[in-house]
Amino acid sequence: MDRIDDTHDASLESWVDSANAHDTDFPIQNLPLGVFRRAGSSESFRPGVAIGDQVLDLLVARDAGALPAAVADTLAGCERGELNAFMSQGRAVRVALRRALSQGLRRGSALQARMQGGLVAQTEVEHALPCRIDGYTDFYTGIHHATAVGKLFRPDNPLLPNYKWVPIGYHGRTSSIGVSGQAFHRPQGQTKGASDTPDFGPCKRLDYELELGAFVGTGNPLGRPVGMAEAEEHLFGLVLLNDWSARDLQAWEYQPLGPFLAKNFATTISPWIVTMEALEPFRTRFERPAGDPHPMPYLDSAFNRERGAIDLELEVWLQTAAMREAGIGPERLMQSNFKDAYWTVAQMLAHHTVNGCNLQPGDLLGSGTQSGPDIGQGGSLLELTCGGQKQVRLANGEARTFLLDGDTVLLRAQARRAGFRRIGFGDCAGTVLPAMAY
Amino acid sequence: MDRIDDTHDASLESWVDSANAHDTDFPIQNLPLGVFRRAGSSESFRPGVAIGDQVLDLLVARDAGALPAAVADTLAGCERGELNAFMSQGRAVRVALRRALSQGLRRGSALQARMQGGLVAQTEVEHALPCRIDGYTDFYTGIHHATAVGKLFRPDNPLLPNYKWVPIGYHGRTSSIGVSGQAFHRPQGQTKGASDTPDFGPCKRLDYELELGAFVGTGNPLGRPVGMAEAEEHLFGLVLLNDWSARDLQAWEYQPLGPFLAKNFATTISPWIVTMEALEPFRTRFERPAGDPHPMPYLDSAFNRERGAIDLELEVWLQTAAMREAGIGPERLMQSNFKDAYWTVAQMLAHHTVNGCNLQPGDLLGSGTQSGPDIGQGGSLLELTCGGQKQVRLANGEARTFLLDGDTVLLRAQARRAGFRRIGFGDCAGTVLPAMAY
Structure with a gap:
């Protein structure tokens, strides 16, 4: 402490x-x-x-x-x-x-x-964005999200064999990252068709993803991995991050090289970077279920075990166009906690550099969707609707399987601990505009 | 013309x-x-x-x-x-x-x-790099490469169902792109182990990939797709691109979100951007095998059918440390032609923006590995060695399954056509250094 x-x-x-x-x-x-x-x-x-x-x-x-x-x-x-x-x-x-x-x-x-x-x-x-973001990498540290999404494809074996060993990540697009308040047009593209021929048109399964984003402070030179002993020193602070996702585009395009057009049309972050120092009182034990493998040495440290996680309550709120017109404020859809992530922010950074890859000041590391363990704690509509099979009912009588034009999604976060002042992140808000005529 | x-x-x-x-x-x-x-x-x-x-x-x-x-x-x-x-x-x-x-x-x-x-x-x-590269996307337009690599995993069904419809692409890392002459340390990382526990150490299956890189000239605003009618106007020119790949890291990490540490330790491009104007005499018909689907309308144009492809001869050369010490020049490993790509450069750009994604001046689009149809035309060692099962013999008595420390790989390209001067790209050379102590 x-x-x-x-x-x-x-x-x-x-x-x-x-x-x-x-x-x-x-x-x-x-x-x-x-x-x-x-x-x-x-x-x-x-x-x-x-x-x-x-x-x-x-x-x-x-x-x-x-x-x-x-x-x-x-x-x-x-x-x-x-x-x-x-x-x-x-x-x-x-x-x-x-x-x-x-x-x-x-x-x-x-x-x-x-x-x-x-x-x-x-x-x-x-x-505006708080810094020039030269590199953006999105990880997949939410094990409850990975499990829930994996179940949709592989009910008996939802997690792939590498998940508990590798902090899975992939590169994202920096040019379409915007700050809270971002409004973007519904993307269009190819989707799997009923016949052998794919369909083309506006996305029908538009979704959000509740993530944290970690900004890199000090970088590292190419060829010089950052070990766990130094990884915390390279972190600057956190923002909320909405990894908007077009599920129908994603399902058709993602094999074998991963998501691309399903993600790169927009990514929204909150405007204020909450520094690692402000989060200090909320650091907590990084724990895994009994029987799960220990992280490999390059992903392990005593500090990380004792204080690598961050106790941070996360929420997704939705305000539809009808709610806005009726003067109804946003409605909360779910809550989860960042301490449930399967990998810590330091592990993301150490893994990213273990092969010699260089990080630069202002690079952004997304955490992946942070879902909780319980039903109703899904960090995306894909989870809350069981893959689009059921609806999320709203208090005003509306319902959603996926996002409709005019919907505003807000991510929020707060850290609380007895003896300390509560701190928050402000809103990370983004709004869906209709698809552009093409 | x-x-x-x-x-x-x-x-x-x-x-x-x-x-x-x-x-x-x-x-x-x-x-x-x-x-x-x-x-x-x-x-x-x-x-x-x-x-x-x-x-x-x-x-x-x-x-x-x-x-x-x-x-x-x-x-x-x-x-x-x-x-x-x-x-x-x-x-x-x-x-x-x-x-x-x-x-x-x-x-x-x-x-x-x-x-x-x-x-x-x-x-x-x-x-130095010819421009600031804010975004780097790597495509997968080499159908002979996709087929050969797919066969290693799925002998009866090498191409995935989306391949002939979608110009598959994914985001790469810009920070580790270097110019010809780049030397980089052999990456280290996790690989699949013999038991349930993965191994950790220096990459044992280090490879090159023979690609072209297309630089974006004029960009497009977020939310405004570039149609095929304008796509050529947004292209600036081409370079050679070596997408160095750690096959053993890749095999273990790439599911479900694509390659990451297997690629982002280094990417090398040639120093000279050959402009679209210089390539004008070498534009040629974009043709597909009979029976293959026509590109969807957003990926099709009369110009693209008539002149979308580029007749460009490609080569990979290798100079080992022993050859260098003996004063032996590089040895050619293979030849292929960029006109065999399954998607044109304009189609890569139109596809990238169809969902509204914005491109910026200086963004780089990799073509994916350009292998030819015949045995011996593989654009990577993975192909030339049938997944590491046989060796490539060199004239000096050495052999390779994958790259060894000290190896220099050179990519070369030339365009020839009767009645026109031959033009070339210069060398795209990169050298493997030993793994760093960790």
Whole structure:
């Protein structure tokens, strides 16, 4: 527990009053980083930190002398709204910024006057991706998801033989990653037909996937694997990630090289990167069912066993067009917990590099769909509807097997532990638009 | 044939004498683009064009007034050695540069004096990747490769049902793409063990794959598919591409989401992008065996049927460490032709975007392994050795089932047609280093 410090103290309060509300995602103990500008403006995007219902503009705070000079210097290169240069500098620099922000934003700080001018209401901003994402890899660490999906194809043998040994992953598309608020057209493509000839048209089985995304901070050179002893040092923080999926396209295209057009039309992440430091109090044991194999040495460490997992409650919410028109808020479809993942974030990173593959600051590692063990805890409609065989009923009388045009899916996450302030991730929202005419 | 013009005239000669040699890859009819600097220097990389055994420095030529002003302007943004800004401007701009270079470099040109100072011998330069590659997708268009590899797993039914309908592709890793001359450490990782427990160690079945890479010029916005009518306009040019593959890692990891660590440790491309204009005389009919399905409408056009394929002879050469030490040059292992691909480059691009996925200038589309129909035309050792069951014998008495440390693999390509000058691609060479201690 050596990485818990006074920035995690549950009794800390901020002079930004909204940060002290019991239900805020962004108390002074969180301090997640993102980029923003005033909505509708043509300003450059700029780095900021979420505090209560406000964003603190880090460049304004810096220029007002509200950050120590050594900390201010570490923001160099982020002026154009990409955090990569900051991310590349590693943990110590991140901790220093966290300390400076915690001290400046806490109630009674002498820096309040210098920081105050940097506050902008979150309702008045728009976000961009927090960094340039040069590489995006999606893993498959949700064993309950892998089992449920595998059962649809192989009822007696749902998990493939490699699953408990290999943190399965594959490369995703970076160009179509968007930030919360992303709206995208329903994809079209080939699907298996009733006859020997495939069909072509808009996707009929459009789905979401509830995932976490881990951002890489410090990279590694090509040919130099990152071992488990160092893997945590290369992680920057987490976001929510919706891996939108076209199930009918996927079923027809994915053999033998994996999903492609079924995934690369859109991926949505939440705007705020919750740092590894903010998550420190919620680290927990990484445990596997009795009888399951131990991870191979390159995927194992004492730290990973003791504190490799993260106790993080995850939720999917849905707001249909009809709900929106009737003024009805989103409805929760499920809950799960990231601590149930079969592989930790450090294991994903160590595995990715074991063959010498290089990672770069700002690379994104998706966790795969995080479903819980119980019925009703599926992290996708594919699971909640048993492969589209039954419907999910909504409170307003609507029902869904897969997503319809106008549906907005929201992912949410919160970390709670006795003795610590609850922290959240903010919304990761995305909306389905009709297929484009072709 | 409307795109054949005087730059393709076989009788054209250059005042750079080496460009007139009958066996040069780079006659004045080719004019491929790349980036380079003097080997071992700390200069910025800069755009250049290959001519005979020389490189013409495009910035020097521009600054000496050897390019028309309108053409000179189109090089803005390429000063730091990335061609993306030029690539984004599309075909007309590329044609204008080609014409200007053809006129300036031809024998008797009044611009010779202005260009001469921009020549550097190819033996004195080193290359970087010709552009920033934000997205890399690898396809699987070699039907003879897909059939041969499929036979190893499914002797009676080698091709999966989607193969003749879908240009199968998957996302690759951009960070480990290197330019010819790349040397990389043998990857390590998990492989299937004799017992239930997998093995861990250096790859024992390291292989190459003979591919073409197509660079995207103009991109498309997210949500806006590129139809076959426009697909050719979005293509910039071709390079050779070696998709190094760790077969034993691949066999254990690839189910169900495709290859990952088996591929992402290194990918090597040739330094010179041969433009679509240079390839114009070698375009040919895109034909399929009688009885095979017609491509779906979104993958079909009259142009594609008439001229969608490219008649391009491909070769793999091997030089082992022992051969190098004995002063023996590389030995050719096989030959095939890109016109045998089951899908054209335009079809790869149209398929990639049909779901709305956006492509960006400088994105790279790999063709998949280009094997020929006959025994001995396999584009990988996996094929030439029937899955590692027999050996490839070399003239010096050595033999290979898979690659050994110190092996250098070279890919080469040439296009020939009566009435036109032969053009080539230069070497795409890469060398296997021993696994790193871990």
